[in-house]
Amino acid sequence: MNTDRPASIDLEEARELIRREAQAVASLADHLDDGFSEAISLIYRCTGNVVLSGIGKAGIIAQKISSTLASTGTPSHFLHAAEAVHGDLGRLRSDQDIAIVLSHSGASPEIVRLIALFKQLSITMIAVTGNPRSPLAKHSDVLLSLGRIDEICPLGLAPTASTTCMLALGDALAMTVMKLRDFQAEDYARFHPGGDLGRRLITVEQAAMFTRGKPLPQAPESCTVQQALAQAEAQTEMRHGCILLVDTAGRLTGLLTDGDLRRAFQNQGVNFHQLPVAQLMTQGPKVVCPDTLASEAMAIFHKNRIDEIPVVDDDGKPVGLIDVQDVVTLRVLQ
Numbered sequence: 001m002n003t004d005r006p007a008s009i010d011l012e013e014a015r016e017l018i019r020r021e022a023q024a025v026a027s028l029a030d031h032l033d034d035g036f037s038e039a040i041s042l043i044y045r046c047t048g049n050v051v052l053s054g055i056g057k058a059g060i061i062a063q064k065i066s067s068t069l070a071s072t073g074t075p076s077h078f079l080h081a082a083e084a085v086h087g088d089l090g091r092l093r094s095d096q097d098i099a100i101v102l103s104h105s106g107a108s109p110e111i112v113r114l115i116a117l118f119k120q121l122s123i124t125m126i127a128v129t130g131n132p133r134s135p136l137a138k139h140s141d142v143l144l145s146l147g148r149i150d151e152i153c154p155l156g157l158a159p160t161a162s163t164t165c166m167l168a169l170g171d172a173l174a175m176t177v178m179k180l181r182d183f184q185a186e187d188y189a190r191f192h193p194g195g196d197l198g199r200r201l202i203t204v205e206q207a208a209m210f211t212r213g214k215p216l217p218q219a220p221e222s223c224t225v226q227q228a229l230a231q232a233e234a235q236t237e238m239r240h241g242c243i244l245l246v247d248t249a250g251r252l253t254g255l256l257t258d259g260d261l262r263r264a265f266q267n268q269g270v271n272f273h274q275l276p277v278a279q280l281m282t283q284g285p286k287v288v289c290p291d292t293l294a295s296e297a298m299a300i301f302h303k304n305r306i307d308e309i310p311v312v313d314d315d316g317k318p319v320g321l322i323d324v325q326d327v328v329t330l331r332v333l334q
Helices: 012-032 034-045 056-069 109-120 135-139 163-178 186-192 196-201 226-237 258-274 292-305 324-328
Strands: 050-054 076-080 098-102 122-131 144-145 216-222 242-246 253-256 306-311 317-322
Touching: 012 098, 012 163, 034 098, 034 122, 034 144, 034 163, 050 056, 056 076, 056 098, 056 163, 098 109, 098 144, 098 163, 098 186, 109 135, 144 226, 226 242, 226 258, 242 317, 253 258, 253 306, 292 306
Parallel strands: 050 076, 050 098, 098 122, 122 144, 216 242
Antiparallel strands: 242 253, 306 317
């Protein structure tokens, strides 16, 4: 093998290789038939896991397709064709799982052995192959034919265009099933909480440091300031910058904030604690719902220069209290 640095690189030749690979993917669309629809139906109705398998480069593509399915609402995992016979067959459930097996030739020894194992376990099998006369194609329940593919490798040996076509076909399967499931951006974010999209689409309930049913600093709007402070102190050990005030039906009507208390002391003197809390409270406070996006809550914090926002249910009753630090730590603005 020659390791000397080449004198020049032929960019036009590289461009032509990319064009040829793109043409191979484009031609794949013409090979889609009823088998694709059958495969979609099997994946959509699968009650267990969609198991992807392959060997070599096709196995790597199978791992990626499995990951795409899992992140878009279809439970899936990868089964290495060689490791299957060393205990990994225990991952399968014959009455629930289906398998998608990728092999361009459809005749690799590991794949042929895997076919027999799947048959023994009564696993429904979808074949992705370029050889419709191969053992994999003949013994599968559904065939997804890649058609004739010429590798762009100068030697015609290294899997190149064939694996790219497998990847494209896998993406088409995953995206079609995703659409059937009505899988939305919010669903995607739940599976990607550590990513940028996850941070932007995470909800208040996911971001807030509160648990439904946990005591809140709350008091009736009919009590005095002193009674409100005493009740809030008895209800929760956490320090908060406000007290949630509710009517007789438990609906939020206002807040008693630290700022309200400072202003009352300045205006009323030391006896302000005997005043009705309704006389001092901040009425019509900003609120959010549990499914409000954390990024929306952050916008409310910044626009109104506040540190806490009550979280209310559909009836307007408090279920939590979100602090600005809860969403800052998620970096939802990035």
